[in-house]
Amino acid sequence: MLADEKRLRQVLLNVLGNAVKFTDRGRVRFGVQALAHDRVAVRLRFEVEDTGVGMTPEQLAKLFQPFERVGDVRRRAGTGLGLMISRQLVHLMGSEIHVQSRPGEGSRFWFEVTLPVTELAASLQPSERDAIGYEGPRRKVLIADDVVGNRAVLSDLLSGLGFEICEATNGQEAVEQEMAASPDLAVMDLVMPVMGGLEAMQCICRNRQARGLARLPFIVVSASANEEDHAWSIAAGADAFLTEPIDQESLLRIIGARLGLTWLYARPAEKQAGDGEGTELVVPPREQMEVLHTLALKGNMRDIRKRAAYLTTLDERYRPFADRLDRLAQSCQSKAIRSLVEERLQGGEPEARLGLSPRRIGGDQRS
Known part of the structure; x- marks a missing residue:
């Protein structure tokens, strides 16, 4: 199956976190059910059910409104944006979050998504031509991704070609690494904890402008092939947008164009x-x-x-x-x-x- 792993995880962690927060006794149950499937797609239902404090009809009506925090006042925390954002993310997946709840009996959240069936792909598609390096001085690339495996794949590829690599596990670290290391180019994941990729790009651009430095080229990487993500990334200042699994030849072509490199290939x-x-x-x-x-x-x-x-x-x-x-x-x-x-x-x-x-x-x- 092909899914936007980070968005799906963000929604589920938010709903599960709320269920745990409002359940003092009993249980919190998480389930996934395949409702229908064939050779090209599968429809899944994700469901979180708890035996917590529950909600009144009035509270349910305000549940997805921004800056509204329903439930026991002693348990309220944060801005109340979590469920609103989760609902928007589920909308982007073509679905809707449903809720059933009764005071003192608990709550049940569920949503259904249809996902395409695909063969498991490698995280980096190989290139038909094998670059072995590039001409000129050594360049530095910042890789920002919260998934260690994704960083390792890109780091192995680029360091093997002669690039110096600096890494960040979230957007805030990316901003700090840019200040400390002054990279020549950044490969930025779109969805990261603490600070997302788009916000990190904007902070870096402001910081470099304040320091009188040239604009840093950005390549945004995402597991989502959503046109809206692509448009947001380009509008925020990205030079290119690549979906995972990353095509190696496309990646190197973009890096070469942005840094003006001449690639060296094996004879x-x-x-x-x-x-x-x-x-x-x-x-x-x-x-x-x-x-x-x-x-x-x-x-x-x-x-x-x-x-x-x-x-x-x-x-x-x-x-x-x-x-x-x-x-x-x-x-x-x-x-x-x-x-x-x-x-x-x-x-x-x-x-x-x-x-x-x-x-x-x-x-x-x-x-």
Whole structure:
């Protein structure tokens, strides 16, 4: 299924939080039910029911009004905007929040949404052409996203191409990181806690103007393909709007255009050497292979790519091996990397080809 995860989470957390706040005894029940589904879509009902204090008809009438806080005065907190915003978010999903409640008996909130069925996609779509870097001085990119996995995917890609990366987990951190690090470009998630992406962009623009700095290019990223989000982002100053999963080629094309970069691509001969199964690989010395083995066990793709680049500086004969290693790391094929390294460590051939005394790898080296 394809859904706007952050908006859906925001609505559910708000409704669940209210249910817990107004329930001293009994239970709070959360349920999801598939009402209908076929090969292209599924209709789900989300429901939160509690045995709390409940509400009167008069309170229900004011429930979704801004700055209205209904219920026991001792439990009221905040501005009362939460349910109003949740209702608006559900409207954007093409639905409506329904409520049933009776004083002293509890409340029941529910809404239904129809979601398209899709195959699970990788968080980053690969590019047909493999950029390996860019010409000129090193540039710095700010990545702002509250989801650690999303930041890691972008950070691995861009740092592997030579960018310096600074990260933020919310909009406020993004504003602070821009002040501290002065990045050349920012990739900004739309929905984040503390401060959203659009508000963070506006704060950064004001701050840079006050400091006499040029405008910072922004790429807004969102799980939503909503045209309204796209329009809001461009109106707020975004240079581009990309939906997840991010297309790598589009991302690099936008970054290159905004920063005036000339991309460097792998030469066809290097690509063939890196991908060809029949190519004889000259393997680096044992100490280098043992470092690679440690990194392979940890699954650290970023450091494996850095180590592969380092190997080519030791001896040009290692380039086919390093190219294959780099491509496996780029596509996060940790098992294939581990097999490649362990086969060479245990085979005894690298030392013979390099003129080193052969040593047998003991059983304690295997894992």
